[in-house]
Amino acid sequence: MNFVSADSIRAAFSAAMSAMYRTEVPAYGTLMELVADVNAATLKAQPELLARLEDTDSLDRISEERHGAIRLGTAAELSMMRRAYAVMGMFPVGYYDLSAAGVPVHSTAFRPVADASLKINPFRVFTSLLRLDLIADEKLRKEAEETLAQRNIFTAGAVELIEIAEKQGGLTQEQADKFVAEVLETFRWHDKANVSAELYHRLHDAHRLIADVVSFKGPHINHLTPRTLDIDAVQAQMPARNISPKAVVEGPPTRKCAVLLRQTSFKALEEAVSFTDAAGEWKAGTHTARFGEIEQRGIALTPKGRGLYDTLLDKTRARIRPAPDGSNAAEYVRILSEVFEEFPDTWAEIREQGLGYFAYSIADRSKAKSELTAANLDSLIAEGAIQFDPIVYEDFLPVSAAGIFQSNLGDDDTQEFTESPNQKRFEADLGATVLNEFEHYARIERESVEGALKALAFTAA
Numbered sequence: 001m002n003f004v005s006a007d008s009i010r011a012a013f014s015a016a017m018s019a020m021y022r023t024e025v026p027a028y029g030t031l032m033e034l035v036a037d038v039n040a041a042t043l044k045a046q047p048e049l050l051a052r053l054e055d056t057d058s059l060d061r062i063s064e065e066r067h068g069a070i071r072l073g074t075a076a077e078l079s080m081m082r083r084a085y086a087v088m089g090m091f092p093v094g095y096y097d098l099s100a101a102g103v104p105v106h107s108t109a110f111r112p113v114a115d116a117s118l119k120i121n122p123f124r125v126f127t128s129l130l131r132l133d134l135i136a137d138e139k140l141r142k143e144a145e146e147t148l149a150q151r152n153i154f155t156a157g158a159v160e161l162i163e164i165a166e167k168q169g170g171l172t173q174e175q176a177d178k179f180v181a182e183v184l185e186t187f188r189w190h191d192k193a194n195v196s197a198e199l200y201h202r203l204h205d206a207h208r209l210i211a212d213v214v215s216f217k218g219p220h221i222n223h224l225t226p227r228t229l230d231i232d233a234v235q236a237q238m239p240a241r242n243i244s245p246k247a248v249v250e251g252p253p254t255r256k257c258a259v260l261l262r263q264t265s266f267k268a269l270e271e272a273v274s275f276t277d278a279a280g281e282w283k284a285g286t287h288t289a290r291f292g293e294i295e296q297r298g299i300a301l302t303p304k305g306r307g308l309y310d311t312l313l314d315k316t317r318a319r320i321r322p323a324p325d326g327s328n329a330a331e332y333v334r335i336l337s338e339v340f341e342e343f344p345d346t347w348a349e350i351r352e353q354g355l356g357y358f359a360y361s362i363a364d365r366s367k368a369k370s371e372l373t374a375a376n377l378d379s380l381i382a383e384g385a386i387q388f389d390p391i392v393y394e395d396f397l398p399v400s401a402a403g404i405f406q407s408n409l410g411d412d413d414t415q416e417f418t419e420s421p422n423q424k425r426f427e428a429d430l431g432a433t434v435l436n437e438f439e440h441y442a443r444i445e446r447e448s449v450e451g452a453l454k455a456l457a458f459t460a461a
């Protein structure tokens with residue numbers, strides 16, 4: 001049988017999701033236009049960036065979606081979702097515990113892993129599992145569990161095609177088209193709630209996120225996120241397009257050498273929903289959950305670099321916390337930039353101090369004087385035989401993710417949970433282990449060193 005590639009199923013899925021979300025949340029379409037405009041202006045102003053993107057990335061996809069997010073309610077939902085993502089070449093990378101940041105979920109990112117797959121289509125989904133174990137009220141926890149136990153978030157067709165894909169080792173074009181349409185149903189918004197207004201409000205009072213996960217038929221996609229080349233410009237221009245941005249950009253400050261991930265979003269919309277009651281009557285209400293986000297990505301950091309990043313972020317937050325209403329935004333940005341002056345801002349320093357991951361490649365064979373071994377990497381670079389480029393961070397940041405969650409759950413009700421990471425439990429529910437992101441980047445780096453040395457040896461012979 002002739003199977004289509006998992007990469008092309010993912011590309012079709014991400015396009016279908018984008019089209020659906022633009023219809024569901026029109027402000028998202030406006031954001032996409034703004035991002036496309038800003039990216040075009042940035043490329044015009046920076047021809048060297050344009051050239052680099054032409055070399056390394058595919059320029060035509062620059063403004064496209066990079067990620068979305070959903071929140072699941074049960075282990076069974078999570079493990080079936082894992083199987084659906086696998087058909088699209090998306091695998092769980094990283095474990096994020098958000099309880100420490102006041103959000104009762106833990107999460108992973110399903111994403112393509114191989115470089116070639118990322119280039120074909122980088123779409124990933126930040127996928128969270130609700131942690132009812134963090135809810136103190138036992139009666140409410142039970143009600144939530146019972147409500148979740150009754151729903152089935154997958155269509156029969158989706159499950160059937162997942163099983164077929166697993167058995168066959170892939171899908172035909174016709175099956176893939178059907179798979180995309182069926183799986184898309186799981187991500188669709190449903191304005192008719194599964195619960196009564198009374199239960200919704202009690203869930204909501206326990207935590208807004210619990211109401212969002214438990215009350216509906218499925219885990220509606222709650223945002224999509226295109227990639228921008230200048231997040232500060234997008235943030236600044238949102239109000240002029242009638243979009244209301246969150247107070248500050250999450251992550252590191254503006255720098256010459258971009259590190260990790262910077263994100264901002266527009267506030268979730270208040271949407272009309274209806275609740276059922278025991279008599280089967282519908283009652284009108286509202287729910288806020290869905291928003292739009294933008295991201296700008298920089299270099300992947302080593303554990304040492306990440307440690308420095310976390311320390312500097314903690315230092316900043318000990319001095320100032322961004323107020324949700326934006327009243328201290330300028331001061332927050334000033335202090336963040338000041339504190340981050342400690343983080344080296346040239347690629348050479350970041351590399352020399354072992355803070356970031358780099359991809360190495362052959363520059364000029366004729367310049368190599370040192371023996372061609374990994375131990376001589378620094379000399380070969382100094383001689384001009386080998387060059388290095390930052391490896392892009394493809395994952396997420398728990399503090400930033402919590403900031404995104406919070407700004408869209410209503411800013412005033414921050415809640416405290418005891419920090420309780422439980423990766424083992426998450427992986428048991430998932431039915432698989434998650435890939436360790438640091439090991440993954442380290443391997444890409446190591447392989448690039450071997451490749452560069454081989455290329456030098458080959459041209460030498």
Ligand code: OOG
Binds near residue numbers: 068070126400
């Ligand atoms: C996910 C928030 C995390 C990000 O970009 O960090 C996230 C959610 O709100 O469900 O998407």
Ligand code: NI
Binds near residue numbers: 068225293
């Ligand atoms: Ni996001």
